[in-house]
Amino acid sequence: MRLILASNNASKLREMREMLAELEVEVVSQREAGFDFEVEETGATFAENARLKAEAVLRFTGEAAVADDSGLMVDALDGAPGVMSARFTGRHDDPDTARNALLLEKLREVPAEARGARFVSCVCCLFPDGSAIETRGECRGSIGFAPRGHNGFGYDPLFLPEDFPGRTMAELRPEEKNAVSHRGRAVRAFVRALRERRARDRDNGGNGGKLC
DSSP: OEEEESOOOHHHHHHHHHHHGGGTOEEEETTTTTOOOOOOOOOSSHHHHHHHHHHHHHHHHSSOEEEEEEEEEEGGGTTOBGGGGGGTTSOTTSOHHHHHHHHHHHTTTOOGGGOEEEEEEEEEEEOTTSOEEEEEEEEEEEEOSSOOOSSSOTTTTTEEETTSTTOOGGGSOHHHHHHHSHHHHHHHHHHHHHHHHHHHHHHTTSSTTOOO
16 A cells, blocks of 8 residues: 655655555655655645645645644744644754744844643645545643754754653654644544544445555
């Protein structure tokens, strides 16, 4: 069974593979499937952008496609950077360090008690038969005053999850991060929904739960 991940992000690909391993689903990147284009993320929400990416890859490959759109929402910035998390500096190709530096600058005068934030992830999986699975996950926490840790990516070195007081997301072991992360929660909900879909197919004498 194969799913095309609507991303070339190596970290996302690794996390998705790890979390779908129990279902024996092969996950390949869009580039590995021959789709080597950037999908314009014009949606106003994470859910809309996830669907846009999955739709583009499904149309191109004809195979089931799964997309994640995620980002950071900071209370003191009225929910920014939000859907612009990867383009916070104005350029998608800027390194994570540049985005983290900009976030720290914008929060320079904000005290610890007002630095609440949440990571949000929306997963959308579209199938060739026109059906879909869409899930959402959140991880609440706060923004630190300096980056710490070498694991993870994106804003992980600044984000202090409520579930692990005093440690940034980038200081967590992979299994710890997957247990509490926004993407981990969204993907686990997706795995549950995918398992239920396959069970229904078997019960109905359908395709035995095949994805495509």
